[in-house]
Amino acid sequence: MLVPVSWLKDYVEIDNISLEELEERLVLSGSNTETVTEVAEGVKKVVIGKIMEINKHPNADKLVITKVDVGDEVLQIVTGADNINEGDFVPVALVGAWLPGGMKIKRGKLRGETSNGMLCSAEELNFDDSVIPKSSKDGILILKGKYTLGENAKEALELNDNVIEFEITPNRPDCLSMIGMARETSATFDIPMNYPRINLKNEIEDVKDYVSIEVKDSNLCKRYIGRVVKDIKIEQSPTWLQMRLMKAGVRPINNIVDITNYVMLEYGQPLHAYDLDKIKEKKIIVRRAQEDEKIKTLDGVERKLDEEVLVIADAEKSVGIAGIMGDEASEVTDSTDTILLEAANFNKRNIRTSSRKLGHRTEASSRFEKGIDPNIVEVAIDRACQLIEELGAGKVIKGKIDIYDEKLENxxxxxxxxxxxxxxxxxxxxxxxxxxxxxxxxxxxxxxxxxxxxxxxxxxxxxxxxxxxxxxxxxxxxxxIESTLPKGATWGGKTIEQEIEDYTKSTLNALGLNEITTFSFVSPKSLSLINIPEDSFLRRNINLINPLGEEYSVMRTSLMPNLLDVLARNFKRNVPAALAFELGRIFIPHDIPITSLPLEKKRLTLGMYGDDIDFFSLKGVVCDLLDRLGIKDLSFEPEKAHPSFHPGRCANIIHGNDVIGTLGEIHPDVLENYGFDNRVYIADIDFNILLQITRLDRTYKPLPKYPATTRDMAVIVKEEFYHKEIEEIILENGGSILESCTLFDVYRGKQISKGDKSMAYSLTFRAKDRTLTDAEVNKVFDKILNQLKIKLNAELR
CATH class of the missing domain: 3.30.56.10 (Phenylalanyl-tRNA Synthetase; Chain B, domain 1)
Known part of the structure; x- marks a missing residue:
């Protein structure tokens, strides 16, 4: 909601309150602000002028020479605008003036003719193109009304103003209005509220002689008021009205439309004007649409309706979609003589459903769908009639047709x-x-x-x-309000699962990874991006009934696409390295179609890329995390069948008989799908299993009393044997005195036959109760070598 401060002052006396205090106090009382903007920021030395003469430029067909009276002198100004006439009041930037963007106006010549200033468009006064009136859109801003020549334009047009944009929550539709925000200001600062005084002076005849109204569905239309105005004179609104609308983000159209928009902004009650001469039999019927009924709305689009949509109709056809938009046939035009003003209160759920179904949301529907007070309908329509009368835009017919069967009371x-x-x-x-x-x-x-x-x-x-x-x-x-501690008889605490989650996140943060949180709603195409086969169980997605769009239409069954999206976004923005993780849920249905709540499984997914990052960077992080979680006896087995990973650089993480996850380099095809041109590494872990095997309790042993003995050995084995196989043989045959086994070198070279490799290990031996002798160590060492030779045909190098 855009609130011009000068307009707010019509209802509350805030002249002695600074803009900073106004915004701060309103935020503290619950009215959050998005932005505060100065209306004519950067505009200096712009005055009101009157065009006295317009002459053709002797040297340019598209330019004219104007004589402009600015109060104390008459200036010659050359312009290319074609929407000006003699007698028009216009904003004039004098020589030395400043305009938005740092533009300074200087005296100059255009095709040989001197130009002492510039006639200003609305855009050059810092207005956005979307709110500029069509009559001034490609030309000079023409001011309607009488002005003092030479007066500062910012003061004359109320441009010495600021606009506060408020974030209005759905439960406060009353604040989608100037009156509503004025009430908030009044309450916040404890100052009186000044409501507009509505008084119609020259009502004539009787409305019942002009129109009849029938409401056939009072559940969808709680209240409907119709008033008639005749002798309509369609023209541009006065500049003060146009300026208020423009500052509030609404484009001026003509005096009648502008008045209805003004009242909507002032009271939060949408209104609509129909050309009464186009209403068949001068009868309005509020009813449900007929199945497949069609209407061509004001935006020129033909829309097909159904029986759930409420329409405003005449004796033959619908003339508007209730609460959303009128039809093209009953539009108010320059030839309109008599109008029917409509102010109504429609069912908010029906308006919300209809608006979504038709794919069309308007300023009116956005207010109706949140719920509007039916008791402001009468005030709003009378206010519109008052403005029509004051602006000389028509003659108000006496009385109103008000259908309000069940009045809402306090x-x-x-x-x-x-x-x-x-x-x-x-x-x-x-x-x-x-x-x-x-x-x-x-x-x-x-x-x-x-x-x-x-x-x-x-x-x-x-x-x-x-x-x-x-x-x-x-x-x-x-x-x-003073801060106090909560009182209660019981104390809350985290479950062991929550503690493990917190510890996991803090550990990964300490290891240099950033936590991310992504949407549980994803695109059905996301699994194709990571090469998941069509027959995979991961393809059994849960479809949302009312999705935000195709990109968010199914519940995720894997966290990998989300993580890759984040990494790809960083990569495309030239972030040289990124390390991230997400701990979240995936949703696996028991049955398709859904007959019961799905299985929600927790997954931990880690990902990274960068010049100094490889497979072992990721493996190191995973091992460090699992070690800190007290998970021992891990092993890694090659995985060549996972479609998302490189077949030669991927491994399953094994604990006992459980595969707790997979880690490795992402498949080149997947990298191409996400736009990477470097390697990316991902680990995908079943966190539910981690919760079962984590041991956060810690036991400590005294430092050993007896010295250790270290032996190094290098064995030559075939390329197909993995370190894991060699390590298992060493540990199995090391007995109780083998304390550790560490691989420190892998060599392939001239001294090694092709197809073989040299694996060098450092073995540490120690006994808890004595100092080991060389004979004891040699015996175990020889046993290890013998078993390596028997099982792997290994040779000591």
């Missing part, structure tokens, strides 16, 4: 002062609470041990006692 909520103080940690008296709530226009009656709070219908978000507690807190001031 409701009451009982609140307990003790409960408020208990929840907030405050010591507010009932009188202080009453004063705070009164600032919000809530009526309060004090009972014995409670307060009866009457809720006005514009605050539809207040339905429970806890809602009132929140209102007291935010208006009293979150920032002045």
């Amino acid at each position: 409701w009451s909520i009982d609140v307990r002062p003790n409960r408020i103080n208990s929840l907030l940690g405050t010591k507010l008296s009932p009188e202080e609470i009453i004063k705070t709530l009164t600032r919000l226009e809530l009526s309060v009656e004090k009972q014995e041990d409670r307060l009866e709070v009457s809720i006005p219908t514009f605050r539809q978000d207040l339905v429970k006692e806890i809602d009132i507690v929140e209102e007291v807190a935010r208006i009293y001031g979150y920032n002045i």
Whole structure:
């Protein structure tokens, strides 16, 4: 919601409040801001001028020479604009003026003719192209009204202004209006609220002579009011009205449309104007659409409707989609003489469903779908009629047709002062609470041990006692409520699973990996990117009933696509190295179609790339993590069948009889799918198994009393034998005195036959109860060599 501060001042006296304090206090009271922008930032020395003459340029067909009166002098200005006329008031940038973007206006010559300044467009006054009126879109901003020549344009056009953009939550549709934000300001600063005074002076005739209205579905249309205005004069709105709309992000169209938009912004109540002469039999019927009924809306699109969509119809056909958009045939045009003004209250769920079904969302539907107070309908339509009368845009017909079968009345909520103080940690008296709530226009009656709070219908978000507690807190001031410790008879604590998760994350952070969190909703194409076969169980996705789009239409069955997306995004932004992990859930259905809740499995996925990163970088991180989790006796076995990994650089992580994960280099085809031109390494681990085998308890042993004996050996074996096989033989035959076995060299060269390799190990021997003799060590050492020769045909080098 864009709120021009100058417009806000119509309702609350905030002249003595600085912009910084206004924004800060409103944020503290719950009205979060997105941005604060200066309307005419960078604009200096721009004044109001009047075009006195327009003459052809002697040396250029597309240029004209104007004489512009700026109060104390008449300037000659050359321009290429073709939308100006003699007598027009326009903004003039004098010589020495500054415009947005650092543009300075200098005296110059255009095709031999002197130009002493520049006529300004709306864009050159810092307005976005999307809000500039069509009449001024490709030309000079023409000012409608009377102005003092030479007056500072920023003051004359209320451009010395700032616009605050507020983030309005869905539960506060009342704040999607200037009146709503003024109420918040009034309550926050405890200053009076000034509502517009609505008084129609020259009503004529009787509305019932012009139109009849029937509501056939009161469940979908709670209230409908129609008023008629005749002798309509369609023209541009006065500049003050256009400026307010533009600052609020709305493009001016013409006086009638601008008035309906102005009232929508002011009160939050959408209105619509129909050309009454185009309404068959002068009859309006609010009904459900007929199956396959079609309507061509104001945007020129023909839309097919069904019986769930509410329409506004005449005696023959629909003339508008209720709460969303009118039809092209009943549009107000320059030839319109009589209009029917519509203000209504529609069912928010129906509007939300219809808007989504039709794929069309408007400023009106975005308000209706959140819920609007039906009691502001009458005020809003009368306000629109008042503005039409004041601007001389038409003559208002007396009376209104108001169909409102079940009037919404104020409701009451009982609140307990003790409960408020208990929840907030405050010591507010009932009188202080009453004063705070009164600032919000809530009526309060004090009972014995409670307060009866009457809720006005514009605050539809207040339905429970806890809602009132929140209102007291935010208006009293979150920032002045003292911090207190929570009170309770029990203490909470984390489960062992949560502790393991926290320890895993902190360990990986310490090892240099960054945690990421990605969406559980993914694209069905994501599994194709990592080469998952069509018959894989991972393809049994759970489809969402109401997805945000195809990219988020199924529940994920693997974390790998998400992690690769993140790594690829970093790579494409020239990040030289990235190390990341995600601990999250995947969703595996029991049956397709879904008949029960899916199996939610936790997975831990790690990924990395960079110049100094290889397979062993990733393996080292995994081993270090599992070691710190107390998981011992790990082994790694080659995995050549996983479709996402390089067949020669991938291994399964084995613990006992369980495969707890897979790690390796990503397959080149997958890398190409994600746009990598370097190697990427991923580990995908079943965290549910980790939770079962983790041992966070620690036991300590005293340092050994007796010295160790170290022996090195290098054996020549065939290339097909892995280190793991050699290590297992060494450990099996080392007996109780072999303390450790470490591979420290692998050699292939001239002294080694082709197809063979040399594996060098350092063996450490130690006994717990004595100093070992050379004979004891030699015996075990020889046994190890003998077994290596028998099982692997190894030779001592």
